[in-house]
Amino acid sequence: MANLRDLSNVACIVGVDESDEMGTLPHKSQLSLHVEAVTNAVRDAGLKISDIDGIFTAGQHSPATIGEALGVMPRYVDGTTVGGCSFIIMVGHAVAALHHGLCDVAVISHGESGRSQVGVSPRRDTAIPGQFEAPFGFGPAPTMFGLITTRHMHRYGTTLEQWAQVAVSTRQWAALNPKALRREPITVADVLKARPVVWPFTVLNICLVTDAGGAVVLTRADRAKDCAKKPVYVRGLGEGAEHVSLTQMKDLTFSEATRISGEKAFRMAGVGPGDFQHIMLYDAFTSGPPIMLESLGLAKGLSYTHSGMYGIFPIIEATRQLRGECNQRQVPNVKLSLVNGMGGMLSAAGTLVLSNER
Template sequence: MKPKSIAVVGAAETTRLGKIPDVSVIGLHADAALNAMKDAGLKPSDIDGVATAGISPVELAHYLGITPTYADGTSVGGCSFMLHVRHAAAAINEGLCKTVLITHGESGRSRVGAGGFGRAPSSLMGQFEMPYGVTSPPTMFTIPVLRYMKTYGVSEADLANVAVIQREWAAKNPRASFKDPITVDDVLNSPMIAWPFRMLMCCLVTDGGGALILTSAERAKDFPQKPVYILGTGESVETPMVSQMEDFTSSKAFRVSGKKAFDESGITHADVDHLMIYDAFAHLPLYGLEDLGFVKPGEAKDFINERNTAIGGKLPLNTNGGGLSYMHSGMYGMYALQESVRQMRGTAAAQIDGAKISVSHGVGGMFAASGTVIFTNES
């Protein structure tokens, strides 16, 4: 896409985040959508494109009373919304529609109107992973990590420090689920989930949602909020089975998606003021920093330990507190995008002064998929 040809003109999360037992999954989608439409000064009849994951875009459109000429049901896990942004940008530029609503809602904690987490026993995962006792992401997403730790000399304390620094960011955010400071020892003494992963190295499980509204940069100037322009986007997928990822120390989907977004945007890494890397688990910021090219392979632990990504550091990372401390409903990518938009609008709780470029990088499944969106607030 042409950089800055498309802008975010509406962005909002659900009214509440955390524990919302009185709202179903589709209700969370709708709450976020209504908040984003209010933010943009739009009604459902103004929307002519819809995109969502988890539920179908048909359910979304009908529930909100939208008659779209563009519908995207790409569902590749938690980064689906990065892909929706990318596809919506292409669709608007191609004239398929003018104004796209992207929603997420998930009752991750309360499970109100939510489906299960099952795989058919005849699927490849059902045949070649499920029989060995994998349960949920904590026992799958984590499987490559021991190999990464051995290859680059990464310790359990290094993993723990990722969670510690993100908690420092969360402390500045009134909407974060966990705000109390923690130490590396706290993390290393938290309950064992799947060695080497302790509870505080794993994301939260909460309820919530978010929505974005995109339109052309030309139209964006007429909206009430400061437009946030899209500079570049990328996406890729690798494997539905974590045991089959090509390289256990690096995600191919991350590398391909990140490079595509950077190439498209024409920026260098030094231009980036703010970074979001989907952190379902403490190792993801390490893989993300390396696979996006901010540091060389194996250097991410030192980069984080030297506080480059912490408050006051040169590359503020996961400034909402991340999936580890802010919230994680299941498909967290939407919240990474929301924080990037807030930082570009200048309205984030932990606002980075003068930030002009933000990178939002998502993962789907267990290193199965990836999407990257680069934003700017300069037209």
């Protein structure tokens, strides 16, 4: 009988890093952002590129493309693409693959030229958005998240000022991160009087779009001891997917995918929502974190970087927090960190429970 707990603590994150630069990078292709991030993360782990035998990536490039660009022939590939949380979900997939010996060194790679669009293929509408959404002016994420937000305001009486506070708080955190694109402080009033884009959002409620890459390296716990840095154990993991089109979401103010992924991860790790010293949420929109926290039963990317499918970065930050590498933004005594992210319009979700202790 399969037991979820068998996967707890069997594999570790041993390497994390971003691309050489992040922000506005018109001189760098999307594929190069992948290659930079992977080579940096493998160096962080004290491993060699030739050690990689499992490649995981989401988005426009297949894992075969990443392998080819790196000069690696993988014996395990995963291209699960369910939005920005795909990379968080892939940590779980990598743990399972490592546990069963399908690969020995797994790398999860993200690269997105979200701002400069260098080496990016044009988006094509699939049958549902092209047919039933685009004719009414719907399209990019802001036109969907606003619906979630106005329904939340109607149902719970939340206010524009409260959403603005989320943007203010995330900016305060970004100010402590030298790699963040936007670091100057902002106020609630600044958010409210910024350029209106689609009510209830001004431009400061909405994710930055940047060019960035990020990568995470995992291996089994026995091998992790030989890596360069202190291993971060994957204690719990979960994923879920509720819908793609927003019209199919049961309750616009509650993310079923988040609830399912969180419950699974907590049960596997043997922890509760109150046990964490550090929480990383994927927050492309100001209304995201409150709904995600509520759905998890219990915060920070609006100002740092958001290349599009952002989920690799909360894993990188949580790992650095658990290693104690975060200088002025280090949370003291972090032993247990929660990583949660969503994909699409609260459509899919991934949750990780990470720890620096076994």
